[in-house]
Amino acid sequence: xxxxxxxxxxxxxxxxxxxxxxxxxLASDGAEFRKGGSYDHxxxxxxSTWRHVRFVEKLAPSPELKAEAEAAVAAGAGxxxxxxxxxxxxxxxxxxxxxxAGGGASAEEVPDLVDWAExxxxxxxxxxxxxxKHCTNAGCLDACPTGAIIRTELExxxxxxxxxxxxxxxxxxCPFGVITRDPVDGRAGKxxxxxxxxxxxxxxxxxxxxxxxxxxFGPYEELVQTARGRVQELHQRGIxxxxxxxxxxxxxxxxxxxxxxxxxLTEPPERFGLPAEAESPVxxxxxxxxxxxxxxxxxxxxxxxxxxxxxxxxx
Amino acid sequence: xxxxxxxxxxxGTRAEPGAYRRAAEGAEVALHRRRFxxxxxxxxxxxxxRYRAExxxxxxxxxxxxxxxxxxxxDTVQGPVIQAPVWTWEVPLYFWFGGMAAGSxxxxxxxxxxxxxxxxxxxxxxxxxxxxxxxxxxIADLGRPGRFLNMLxxxxxxxxxxxxxxxxxxxxxxxxxxxxxxxxxxxxxxSALGGANAVVGGYFGSYTGVLLSSTAVPVWAGSRxxxxxxxxxxxxxxxxxxxxxxxxxxxxxxxxxxxxxxSRVEAGAIATELALSAINQRRLGGLSSALEQGxxxxxxxGARRAVLAGLGLRLARRAAPVTQHLASVLxxxxxxxxxxxxxxxxxxxxxxxxxxxxxxxxx
Numbered sequence: 198x199x200x201x202x203x204x205x206x207x208x209x210x211x212x213x214x215x216x217x218x219x220x221x222x223l224a225s226d227g228a229e230f231r232k233g234g235s236y237d238h239x240x241x242x243x244x245s246t247w248r249h250v251r252f253v254e255k256l257a258p259s260p261e262l263k264a265e266a267e268a269a270v271a272a273g274a275g276x277x278x279x280x281x282x283x284x285x286x287x288x289x290x291x292x293x294x295x296x297x298a299g300g301g302a303s304a305e306e307v308p309d310l311v312d313w314a315e316x317x318x319x320x321x322x323x324x325x326x327x328x329x330k331h332c333t334n335a336g337c338l339d340a341c342p343t344g345a346i347i348r349t350e351l352e353x354x355x356x357x358x359x360x361x362x363x364x365x366x367x368x369x370x371c372p373f374g375v376i377t378r379d380p381v382d383g384r385a386g387k388x389x390x391x392x393x394x395x396x397x398x399x400x401x402x403x404x405x406x407x408x409x410x411x412x413x414f415g416p417y418e419e420l421v422q423t424a425r426g427r428v429q430e431l432h433q434r435g436i437x438x439x440x441x442x443x444x445x446x447x448x449x450x451x452x453x454x455x456x457x458x459x460x461x462l463t464e465p466p467e468r469f470g471l472p473a474e475a476e477s478p479v480x481x482x483x484x485x486x487x488x489x490x491x492x493x494x495x496x497x498x499x500x501x502x503x504x505x506x507x508x509x510x511x512x
Numbered sequence: 513x514x515x516x517x518x519x520x521x522x523x524g525t526r527a528e529p530g531a532y533r534r535a536a537e538g539a540e541v542a543l544h545r546r547r548f549x550x551x552x553x554x555x556x557x558x559x560x561x562r563y564r565a566e567x568x569x570x571x572x573x574x575x576x577x578x579x580x581x582x583x584x585x586x587d588t589v590q591g592p593v594i595q596a597p598v599w600t601w602e603v604p605l606y607f608w609f610g611g612m613a614a615g616s617x618x619x620x621x622x623x624x625x626x627x628x629x630x631x632x633x634x635x636x637x638x639x640x641x642x643x644x645x646x647x648x649x650x651i652a653d654l655g656r657p658g659r660f661l662n663m664l665x666x667x668x669x670x671x672x673x674x675x676x677x678x679x680x681x682x683x684x685x686x687x688x689x690x691x692x693x694x695x696x697x698x699x700x701x702x703s704a705l706g707g708a709n710a711v712v713g714g715y716f717g718s719y720t721g722v723l724l725s726s727t728a729v730p731v732w733a734g735s736r737x738x739x740x741x742x743x744x745x746x747x748x749x750x751x752x753x754x755x756x757x758x759x760x761x762x763x764x765x766x767x768x769x770x771x772x773x774x775s776r777v778e779a780g781a782i783a784t785e786l787a788l789s790a791i792n793q794r795r796l797g798g799l800s801s802a803l804e805q806g807x808x809x810x811x812x813x814g815a816r817r818a819v820l821a822g823l824g825l826r827l828a829r830r831a832a833p834v835t836q837h838l839a840s841v842l843x844x845x846x847x848x849x850x851x852x853x854x855x856x857x858x859x860x861x862x863x864x865x866x867x868x869x870x871x872x873x874x875x
Contacts, residue, residue, distance in 0.1 A: 487722050
């Protein structure tokens, strides 16, 4: 079983987020704007956010901001999202703020927001309902030292809450930043693909709540067929940027062996905070790293012995 | 191309739930739609949307994905891409103690080989004493400390943390047995147990590097061939320094070969650590900024200064014995700062969204 999330029909209503929180009894994220430099106020996936609707503001950065970002990248600090003006207490941002944040247009040049948005290529918002990818080569599953994380009979990746002891290794081992540790509860948490609902023949809460069928749920092979057809359809309509993130790739080009929850995107993955390539860090690194570490450990023991024996011979 | 996913893990066996029974056997999932419903109201369907006349080939789907993933990277990365590790102050302190314990086990083996039985027994005690705080520190770092024993419910070669938990248990057990053999005057058994513990210590002192490099954090994963060796070098240096101080405190005279050998081990291990770190830093390229800036950079610079000062004190020929001991203390302090620095570097590397996204791109 898997998820196919089609960002071209997502309207950013966050119904999936709310449905997920209600069904799984998760804490709220507060209502603080500008988490992550966006109007999106839930920020990122985590222990209490198993579905997260990411808002991607299509703002073209001004030449100054672009130069600033390039300087930051050159200095090694990394690129950041151009500042998005926050709404303070429900007020609309002023034209000045909007201009300073994304465009580079000044107040005199911008008579109204619509005009500003059109001229600055802020033609739309893109929304993406992000979720645990239920990877084929799942980093969290490989890392988990207690066996709390398992592959279920439904091909999903599940954290067994009664086994997890909150060691935190899965958090750093996830290449998609899906898992965090609940500070109150002490355990790691992530999407279960509504394992409990599936047991009773119900579809997951988010897919059920989605009003536009942006989130689709079903048997994996069928979903991939549907998604392929959708991309072909969009290409036929001239939307050449549409592509599948995590499914339908040739062997060798797959993301973490293929994602159980995959996405239809129209922008490069980094705009959604997704890595362009991903693999289970454990499967990638553990063998060479262990070989180097054990080799070094034995060499160190031998080196210490040599230092002692060399000294005694000299004596 | 097959759509069926091969879920066989690369190493080990696939984890399975204990038992599963569907509420209604063979039931369909209610209300799930098999067909895609078109949505002409989407922004993608403007009034001027034109339909392409020709059919779209099937291989265009994978080609489109590669175009987006291997094409030009956008200027803006709307992170977070990965989550920062949650480990707090206990973990680097554990790395320090664990490394010291492993280093002490090497010293015990070397003393035995050099036929200095008394120092070997002391080194075995130091190894056990350094290993003692490890488990409490690790337990304190857990989100659910009461469930620590879950670590030992499975043996999972794929997971460095599982292997580390077992290595720590084995090291502690062997170390305690060796000390018990010493106390009951069975020197041969103690030497054998101590020798076995040095082999376990080879993994116990270096697996922490494997643990950090088997993560999605770019600066750790990028150092995968170096983190283990660097950690074991720090461990050997701190182990030798701790043993030197303990043995001197117990009355080992100046000029004793063991004391000289320990000084050599300290200096050699620190020099190896510094050399490996320098090579690794050069290899990392742009990622090395995580090692140079912020809290991690300050810790690394402080640690380097401390161990270089220690080396300098050792080289000063006519130095008083106290300054020689100060050098050992500086090695211990530097080793501790190195451990905290690596953790801090991982935290800042994970928070640098641009760097994470760049390192994920296929070069």
